[in-house]
Amino acid sequence: MFKELDPILHSQLRLAVMSLLIGVKEAEFTYLKEKTNATAGNLSVQIQKLKEAEYIEVVKQFKDNYPQTICKITTKGIGAFETYVNALQDYLNIK
Amino acid sequence: MFKELDPILHSQLRLAVMSLLIGVKEAEFTYLKEKTNATAGNLSVQIQKLKEAEYIEVVKQFKDNYPQTICKITTKGIGAFETYVNALQDYLNIK
DNA sequence: GTAAAGTAGTTTATAAAATAAACCAAATTA
DNA sequence: TAATTTGGTTTATTTTATAAACTACTTTAC
Numbered sequence: 001m002f003k004e005l006d007p008i009l010h011s012q013l014r015l016a017v018m019s020l021l022i023g024v025k026e027a028e029f030t031y032l033k034e035k036t037n038a039t040a041g042n043l044s045v046q047i048q049k050l051k052e053a054e055y056i057e058v059v060k061q062f063k064d065n066y067p068q069t070i071c072k073i074t075t076k077g078i079g080a081f082e083t084y085v086n087a088l089q090d091y092l093n094i095k
Numbered sequence: 096m097f098k099e100l101d102p103i104l105h106s107q108l109r110l111a112v113m114s115l116l117i118g119v120k121e122a123e124f125t126y127l128k129e130k131t132n133a134t135a136g137n138l139s140v141q142i143q144k145l146k147e148a149e150y151i152e153v154v155k156q157f158k159d160n161y162p163q164t165i166c167k168i169t170t171k172g173i174g175a176f177e178t179y180v181n182a183l184q185d186y187l188n189i190k
Numbered sequence: 191g192t193a194a195a196g197t198a199g200t201t202t203a204t205a206a207a208a209t210a211a212a213c214c215a216a217a218t219t220a
Numbered sequence: 221t222a223a224t225t226t227g228g229t230t231t232a233t234t235t236t237a238t239a240a241a242c243t244a245c246t247t248t249a250c
Contacts, residue, residue, distance in 0.1 A: 001130055002111045011208075012105065015186045016097045022188055029228070035096055042209055044229055049207095060228095065217060067227055085187050091110045092180050093117060106237075124199070137238055139200055144236095155199095160246060162198050196247070207236065218225070 003087040006080055008053045013038050014046045018081050021056060021073040029069035047071060055080055098182040101175055103148045108133050109141045113176050116151060116168040124164035142166060150175055 009015055016036045021027060033043050047069070050056045055077030059070045073081075104110055111131045116122060128138050142164070145151045150172030154165045168176075 002107075002114075002132070005107045007207090010105070010107065012097075012100045012186075013208080019097075019186045019188055030226090033227095037097070039210070040228060041211075041230080044227095045208080048229095065226095067216085069228075088183070088187070091107075091114045092183070093114055102236090108237085125197090128198095134239070135199060136201080136240075139198095140237080143200095160197095162245080164199070192250090194247105194249080197245085199243085199245100201240105201242070203238100203240075205236100205238075207234100209232100209234075211230105211232075213230070214228085216226085216228105218223100220221100220223080 002090050005087055005091075006084045008049060008055065009080060009084040011046065013042060014050055015084075017043075017046060017050065017071070018055065018073065018077065021071060022078065022081060026070060026072045029071070032071065050077070053077075053080075097185055100182055100186075101179045103144060103150065104175060104179040106141065108137060109145055110179075112138075112141060112145065112166070113150065113168065113172065116166060117173065117176060121165060121167045124166070127166065145172070148172075148175075 009018060013036060016038075017032055020032060020035055029040075029043065029047070032038075032047075033040060036043065038046075047056070047058060050071075051058045054074055057072045057074055059072070061068050061070070104113060108131060111133075112127055115127060115130055124135075124138065124142070127133075127142075128135060131138065133141075142151070142153060145166075146153045149169055152167045152169055154167070156163050156165070
């Protein structure tokens with residue numbers, strides 16, 4: 001009846017980040033921060049968790065003298081997201 | 096863009112309980128435990144939280160000599176569930 | 191009738207997660 | 221050159237989720 005909900009994705013901020021990345025395929029830390037209204041600290045932690053899970057790739061570089069963190073969803077991440085959305089259907093009574 | 100996800104509902108077990116209660120309108124503790132595969136302890140705690148939030152009503156009585164806990168969703172609970180489901184759409188990219 | 195096992199939970203303790211606050215390093219602006 | 225801003229990270233605190241232990245019976249088996 002109720003499938004397990006991937007705990008990595010069942011988090012408001014991480015889910016929002018994944019949702020954004022699915023759309024754009026690549027995004028800056030600052031962009032994600034703005035779109036999600038998260039604090040930088042929280043976002044930093046959650047991005048690391050998504051990276052550890054290999055749901056996203058993170059590249060750190062410099063742009064116009066400032067550090068820049070770029071995030072990109074992985075194939076694994078896309079799959080996990082789809083599985084999560086699917087599992088959720090059971091909970092939402094979307095028949 | 097991303098609405099707040101009600102933290103009371105954004106929990107796997109509490110969401111499952113609410114999902115079940117929306118369907119049947121009234122259910123025993125043991126039924127919920129069986130359907131959700133939760134441990135009794137976990138379920139007990141989560142039911143109390145739903146009750147404190149006034150998303151469900153809980154009646155304790157005896158049936159065939161044994162204690163029986165009956166849960167019933169409230170109007171407030173139904174509203175909260177619908178709001179939650181709605182908010183989630185943004186995160187799931189269901190266009 | 192009493193010991194063992196089962197029912198239906200609750201309470202307490204522990205682990206994991208989310209969040210906020212503090213901090214760091216460098217760049218910019220005044 | 222001091223203050224402020226950018227773009228973060230790290231650490232500490234609070235909140236959640238979960239598991240383990242416990243309570244209060246009832247039923248079954250001897």
